[in-house]
Amino acid sequence: MSSQSTIPTTETLAARLRGNYGHMDGTALLEALLESELGGKIMMTSSFGAEAVVLLDLVAKVDPTIPVIFLDTRRLFGETLRYQRQITELLGLEDVRIIRPDTGHLENIDPDDMLFTKDTDQCCEIRKVLPLNAALETLQDAGFIGWITGRKRFQSGIRSDLDVIEASDNFVKINPLAQWTDADIKDAFLAKNLPPHPLVADGFKSIGCMPCTERTPDGLDARAGRWAGQGKTECGIHIDLKNTVFSIN
């Protein structure tokens, strides 16, 4: 699959779908896309973090067989691992795929699990970027072209004009919550009686790996507790996914 052939195709497809469905959001958007040419070719990624259950609930309602990719970096909180199992069962998600770092990389590069104290970028590379990249390539080869994300315009670091459908990372990105506000998220928790991640009640508003996540200081952005004091806000790695620049956090 070459970038010359896939990038224009993905962008053209995203533009067409955006023209047809770009005014929608939430469940209506997902239902429409499942009836479109993307049907059967859509997956999502989830951290099972602070707000993740809101989007997982929408996805489970429209199609619980949609693959959900969960990256277990092997440095997550035990609470996150238990929450992932709880939510999977509660919502009836049928195809949660847990991906993990390559054991050889861990043994050779981070044998004592302390690399985060010396080089967070390299730690993120072997624990996040490489396994996710491999999973995405496998999904692409299996024909998946739609990628549901939980990105929202109000989040820091997210474009204020984020489209609900866009071409990115060689996928058609679907952002059903792009237009949702912080209040909309809180309302969804209450209206659907969704259980929050257990660490939220303990002051964590954005939850990643245990060594690099602290409680969110009052009055600061939700991600202020991630890599606190390190001047690092994203995983920091940009890699080439089939010749397309790709980044995660």
Ligand code: SF4
């Ligand atoms: S967030 Fe921290 S522990 Fe997790 S992969 Fe990155 S540097 Fe390593």
